[in-house]
Amino acid sequence: MLRVTVLGSGSRGNAVLIDGSEGSVLVDAGFGPRALCSRLLAVGRHPEEIHAVLLTHEHIDHAAGAAAASARWGWPAYATADTLRALGDTDSGLPVHTHSLAATGLTHVSGFAVEHHAVPHDAADCRALVLTDGRSGARVGVVLDAGRVPEGLPEALSRLDLLVLESNHDREILANGPYPRLLKRRISGGSGHLSNEAAAALAARCAHRDLRGVILAHLSETNNTPELALASVRDGLRRAGWRRDALWASAQRQPHAPITATGAATPVATSQLSLF
Template structure:
């Protein structure tokens, strides 16, 4: 069975734990080691159980904790060649992970019982990637599209036959338009190299819907320009139109880990929340 635990997601940091039959990997490390350790503990896990770090891209809310976490726990870090190059040329030597390994383009990268397939997506980073992670033993698949300015034509095909889908649903279109951000930032967010709106994310999810899809996790919600209820309702509407009859849709929080979602659609396990208000 494959299990996805979003440890936190938003503009102030992103990380999620993927558990498979034979191991666990972390996707993105936008929090420092202390915060990551507390979030893992709240989810009933320990950093020593993580075999590797997989990066979607180099932006600080996804990779600022990568080097320190990898140094502390001995994780190798995987990323696109562009992402690793961006980290490697950072002016701050502390942001350069020591054991950096590039994804195998055009084929699957094998990491601790997982097969990792990546797809380039438009974002204002060096080479941002969407990930499809397959548990090699069970065949269960999770697709992760975190920072996507627009959905390229090739992405829905890459995300076929998923068991769990994680996709950013960053902003409500009207809230962004009427909100406090300066015009240039609004243009960056809503442009083709920024972030997906609720409507764009919902349309993409609808295209990925099929009978075997067990659950959808919405990530990277803006705390200023979105509300979980708005994002969830837009996605549920798209899923209903696509004929999907399940109700396993959840929105990730910046502050607290979500209960895990499994390849069976189960989210019953309770995340422990005490003492999470400090240091996040």
């Protein structure tokens, strides 16, 4: 049993709840404890059910709530040694209980075997994560904030059941949009964020018969639309021969419906989700 719930994703906060056979973890805690709590409640869950938080990198939209949530609910935080060091220099500070992810090989967290892979991004040590549920063997990959796809990453993301993938911007909208030139260059540069086109190419390389679902994340509200991101990645997946109808775009404002390892979306009362 593996289930993925994007509680929110974008430049104002990211948190992805992953439930496995033996425990539940959050990937990133970019919301404060209050927002995290209300987003969890909106999908029928409670902070006490979370056993640990894994951090992809120290940027505020991924780690701002980690220290406060760790203090409040006792969540241990896992990240690479460089990310923990960088986090100690941020305003939010280090969580109370921290653990370094093993530099190589697997780290076992709440029933998951966790692998991490370096991705280029303007952070100390940004990582893509792959979590394998110890009991079922189901695998989920989480790729947030990647400037480009490094060599070896598509192979590391092979044999996934579910993929959470950044699809940040439409290149044309970004180029013609309101952002200052330097910021445009930062976003589209090799240490920024993945475009829809880059996400489509990576998704296509991850596609295989048993990939059950793809959830797009970190969509820009200024430089993208869910329709464009979905169309682009759907096209890439179709070209790779992936025919499932199991592609979704998560949003900043509200949690996405939970997605199971079978590729099914679990409905959540929309009245609850529209609170955000």
